[in-house]
Amino acid sequence: MITCIKRQLLNNFLRQINAGRTALFLCGLLLALVTTLSVVGAETATVPQPLPAFTGPHLADYDSEPRRSDGRVDIDALLTRLKELRVTTYYWLVWHASTDWDDLKLFLPKAREAGISVxxxxxxPSESPPNFGRWYSEPFRLDYPRWAEEIAKLSTEHPNLTAWVIDDFGANRRFFTPDYVRQMQQRAKQVNPQLAFLPLLYSDDLQGTLVSDYHEVVDGAVVAYLLDREEIDWAWAVLNDATVAVPGELSYPWGTPSKAGEYVAAAQAAKVLPADKCLIRFRERDDFTADTAGYHFKQLLIDDEVVWEQDVAGGTPKWQPIEVDVSQQVRGKRSVRVGFRLIDKRGVSNFGVRWRVSELETEGLQLGAGLDEAGTWQVTRQGAFETGFAADPKAGQRRFHLPFISMTAGTLSDYRKRHGEPATPQAVADLLRVSLQAWRDGKCDGVVTYCLDKRPGSDVFEAAKEAFHEFR
Incomplete structure (x- = not known):
């Protein structure tokens, strides 16, 4: 009996121990689960959420506001045209009249009723007195920290005001230093942390250090007049710190003086084959369409002899096919050096250009490698010229993501200036579609038309409207 009682007591004791172990195990499991959820929650909390400016579709129009006879903005007429386009956002330019800031305050509530962000x-400064014209952005003129604060205050009253932009930012970098922009942002974010600031940039602004210098103090970028889908994808890569490769490019930066005779060249050896003819074919384009001639020249060289040459002035930024007969230059030789050169015959003070070469083919010559194979082209240069030849792709580290909006020409004159002929309503709409498709594919965060002609009966407006409707 005593033995049975002892055994029973022992069993009860063991059951209590096991129960305690189970309880301890369950407590430990619960603690681990809570800790895991806390860590996950903490990690989730550190992931930056997109600002209101970048949530939802961003299909936008800029400027070209209809005005009344007294010079004030015709708000109702403007909203009617924006609703016809089915855009989600309008960029309100404060510049054409001293009353633009006051008219903005009248426009904002009506735009909100229409579902339009602003x-x-x-x-x-480069577009303000004394540098240019007679008009400032009124009333705060060149006091951009004050602008930042006042726009932020207005955005707290009107939540559809989600961002602000400064034009031609790259050309004004000496004024808008990173520290100055940081001060602007601090003034704005103290009032409304959700208000976004974006500089207006051009493709050449993306080539240097601007993005790496400013990515911590801006919330995104509006990039104007990208030539095609290839340039949009390239801009996306730069603004997302992704791998960037620009093979076959020779360029000169804006805002940088040069001297006559300075150049950049890329060349490689080619074997001369038995043939009746020796031909070199390639496609080329440059991004300068104005008529300033006699400065930058594009050249094809055989053993340092110029066999093809063209001034960058005029023309179109579209790809052009080139064929050059070099039979005379290679006759009697076993090998030659084939090279591309961008050279200044006269010095420039502020004249940038990008020249691209692609689809290089030869007859009667055997090249060592194509345009996109690093290490095969020998580069020589004098001055500030830059090149993508002989360079490995710039490996991106994905340290940052800057949302970017693609701005496209919205008038025939602007299309002609940026893209050459033919400047037609259909051409404007087709280029708009390129950006809209890139937006749909996730290669830009929105699209805005520059100064779309909103006058009644505008063929350009109707063509752009059709394009917008296809993507809404």
């Missing part, structure tokens, strides 16, 4: 757009 971005305020300011001009920089």
């Amino acid at each position: 971005w305020v757009y300011l001009v920089p």
Whole structure:
């Protein structure tokens, strides 16, 4: 009996121990689960959420506002045209009249009723007296920290005001230093942390250090007049710190003086084959369409002899096929050096250009490698010229993501200036579709038309409207 009682007591004791172990195990499991959820929650909390400016579709129009006879903005007429386009955002330029800031305050509530967000757009010092014209962005003129604060205050009253932009930012970098922009942002974010600031950039602004210098103090970028889908994808890569490769490019930066005779060249050896003819074919384009001639020249060289040459002035930024007969230059030789050169015959003070070469083919010559194979082209240069030849792709580290909006020409004159002929309503709409498709594919965060002609009966407006409707 005593033995049975002892055994029973022992069993009860063991059951209590096991129960305690189970309880301890369950407590430990619960603690681990809570800790895991806390860590996951903490990690989730550190992931930056997109600002309101970048949530939802961003299909936008800029400027070219209809005005009444007294010079004030015709708000109702403007909203009617924006609703016809089915855009989600309008960029309000404060520049054409001293009353634009006051009219913005009248426009904002009506735009909100129409489901339209608003971005305020300011001009920089280079577009203000005494540097240019007679008009400032009024009333705060060149006091951009004050602008930042006042726009932020207005955005707290009107939540559809989600961002602001400064035009031609790259050309005004000496004024808008990173520290100055940081001060602007601090003034704005103290009032409304959700208000976004974006500089207006051009493709050449993306080539240097601007993005790496400013990515911590801006919330995104509006990039104007990208030539095609290839350039949009390239801009996306730069602004997302992704791998960037620009093979076959020779360029000169804006805002940088040069001297006559300075150049950049890329060349490689080619074997001369038995043939009746020796031909070199390639496609080329440059991004300068104005008529300033006699400065930058594009050249094809055989053993340092110029066999093809063209001034960058005029023309179109579209790809052009080139065929050059070099039979005479290679006759009697076993090998030659084939090279591309961008050279200044006269010095420049502020004249940038990008020249691209692609689809290089030869007859009667055997090249060592194509344009996109690093290490095969020998580069020589004098001055500030740059090149993508002989360079490995710039490996991106994905340290940052800057949302970017693609701005496209919205008038025939602007299309002609940026893209050459033919400048037609259909051409404007087709280029708009390129950006819209890139937006749909996730290669830009929105699209805005520059100064779309909103006058009644505008063929350009109707063509752009059709394009917008296809993507809404």
